Amino acid sequence: MQIKSKAFIVTGAASGLGEAVARRLIAEQAQVYLVDLKIDALHALAQDLGTGASVQQLDVTDEQQVADFFAQLSTVPLAGLINCAGIAPAEKLLKKDAIHQLASFQQTLNINVVGSFNMARYAAAAMAQQPLQQGERGVIIQTASVAAYEGQIGQVAYAASKGAIVSMTLPMARELARHAIRVMTIAPGIMATPMLKNMPEPVQRALAEMVPFPKRLGEAEEFARLVQHIIENAYLNGEVIRLDGAIRMAAQ
Numbered sequence: 001m002q003i004k005s006k007a008f009i010v011t012g013a014a015s016g017l018g019e020a021v022a023r024r025l026i027a028e029q030a031q032v033y034l035v036d037l038k039i040d041a042l043h044a045l046a047q048d049l050g051t052g053a054s055v056q057q058l059d060v061t062d063e064q065q066v067a068d069f070f071a072q073l074s075t076v077p078l079a080g081l082i083n084c085a086g087i088a089p090a091e092k093l094l095k096k097d098a099i100h101q102l103a104s105f106q107q108t109l110n111i112n113v114v115g116s117f118n119m120a121r122y123a124a125a126a127m128a129q130q131p132l133q134q135g136e137r138g139v140i141i142q143t144a145s146v147a148a149y150e151g152q153i154g155q156v157a158y159a160a161s162k163g164a165i166v167s168m169t170l171p172m173a174r175e176l177a178r179h180a181i182r183v184m185t186i187a188p189g190i191m192a193t194p195m196l197k198n199m200p201e202p203v204q205r206a207l208a209e210m211v212p213f214p215k216r217l218g219e220a221e222e223f224a225r226l227v228q229h230i231i232e233n234a235y236l237n238g239e240v241i242r243l244d245g246a247i248r249m250a251a252q
Contacts, residue, residue, distance in 0.1 A: 001079060001080075001133070001134055001138075001231055001232060001234060002134065002232070003028040003029070003228065003231055003232065004028060004029040004030065005030070005031070006030050006031070006077075006079035006080065007030070007031040007032075007033070007073075007076050007077060007078050007080075008025050008030050008031070008032050008078075008079060008080040008081070008082060009032075009033045009035060009078065009080070009081045009082070009119070009123065010022045010025070010032055010033070010034060010082045010084060011035040011036070011058075011060055011081075011082070011083050011084055011085035011115075011116075012036060012083070012084035012085035012086060012143075013032075013034035013035055013036050013042065013045065013084070014034070014036035014037075014038040014042050014045065015038070015193070016084070016191075016193040016194055016195070016220055017143065017191065017193065017220050017223045017224070018036070018084035018085065019045060019220070020220035020221050020223060020224040021084060021223070021224045021227050022034055022045065022049065022053065023049065023224065024221070024224035024225065024228055025227075025228070026049045026050070026052045026053060028228065029052065031052055031054070031076075032049070032052060032053050032054070033053075033054050033073070034046055034053055034054065034055050034056065035056050035058045035060070035069075035085070035119075036057070036085065037057060037059060039055070039057040042055045042056075043055055056069055060083075060111070060115035060116070060118055060119050061110050061111055061114050061118060062118075066118050066119060066122055067122065069122075070122040070123075070125075070126055073126065074126075076126075077130050078123060078127055078130065078138060079130075079133075079139070080139045080140070080141070080231055081119060081120060081138075081139075081140045081141070082141045082143075082227055083115075083116045083119055083120065083140070083141065083142050083143055085111065085115055085116070085119075086111060086112045086115075086116075086143060086161075087107070087108060087111050087112065087158075088145075088158050088195070089104055089107075089108055089157060089158060090154040090155065090158075091104055091154060091156070091157065092153065092154050092156075093156055100156065100157070104157060105157045105160075108157035108158060108160075108161050109157065109160065109161050109164070112158075112161035112162065112164075112165070113161050113164045116142055116143075116165060116168075117168070120140050120142070120172065120183075123138070123140055124140065124172075124176055124179070124181055127179070127181050128176075128179040128181065132180060134234070135180065135234060136180045136181070136182065136234055137179060137180045137181050138180075138181045138182075139181065139182040139183070139184065139230065139231055140172070140176075140181065140182070140183045140184070141183075141184050141185070141186065141227055141230055141231075142165050142168070142169065142183070142184070142185040142186075143185070143186055143188070144162040144163075144165040144166045144185050144187040144240060145158070145159075145162040145187055145188060146187050146188070146189045146242060146244050146247065146248075146249055147159045147162050147249070148162035148163040148165065148166045148187055148240075149163075149166075149187070150248055150250075151163075152250070152251060152252050153251055153252040154252075162187070165185055166185060166187065166240050169183055169184070169185040169238060169240055170238045170239075173237050173238030174238065177237070182234070182236065182237040182238075183237065183238060184236055184237065184238070184239060184240075185239075185240040185241070186223065186227070186240070187240050187243065188218060188223055188243045188244065189211065189242070189243060189244025189245060189247045190207050190210070190211065190217050190218060190244070190247065191217060191218040191219070191220060191223065192204075192217040192218065192219055192220065193220060196217065204217065210247055210250075211244070211245040211246070211247045212245060212246040212247060213245060213246060214245055215245075216245075218243060218244070218245065222243065223243060226241065
């Protein structure tokens with residue numbers, strides 16, 4: 001699928017991986033709908049990106065908000081959804097004086113899994129109504145993590161949520177195949193997102209040293225370039241791609 005003049009939705013677009021994807025798509029002359037809860041950051045990004053960007057403050061876990069958003073886009077020929085919205089909490093199952101909070105576990109699954117699924121189902125319905133273009137109607141790209149495979153201590157909730165994203169990929173792709181809609185997932189390793197860049201420099205160096213090659217943190221732009229390749233390569237479907245420099249995470 002070509003990107004130029006096509007419409008895409010990017011969740012979690014206010015920063016990090018989502019912002020990088022939005023910038024990459026705009027550079028390829030797409031129409032991009034920036035979705036996040038951080039409205040001020042969205043407006044600042046949209047102003048920087050120019051006329052190709054539109055802003056939508058949205059809680060991806062809220063069924064009515066998402067339904068209303070897609071209703072507003074009913075006349076837009078949607079070509080793709082890139083789900084980057086998510087949280088990455090750290091909490092041990094057994095703590096010194098307590099156990100893992102059920103509420104925090106539920107919140108992680110709600111945002112990372114339910115939010116991604118909520119956006120994907122509405123996007124699939126919208127794409128299914130589009131005419132075929134170059135043999136397909138659209139593409140959904142989800143964001144997992146290497147934690148889906150090698151969750152570390154303190155990542156029970158996060159690993160469970162990203163494992164669910166991985167597990168949804170193939171059945172979604174199989175079901176949507178008859179509608180000519182592809183589904184792919186990217187599982188990033190240790191990426192130089194704003195949250196990680198706020199860590200002390202020695203911590204960042206230690207994390208980079210864990211990567212076999214290249215020995216550095218992944219860049220958000222590298223994630224965005226992979227998103228672009230997935231969009232443009234119609235034979236990529238139903239698969240999870242690790243973007244991690246061959247890292248296999250240790251227990252802690």
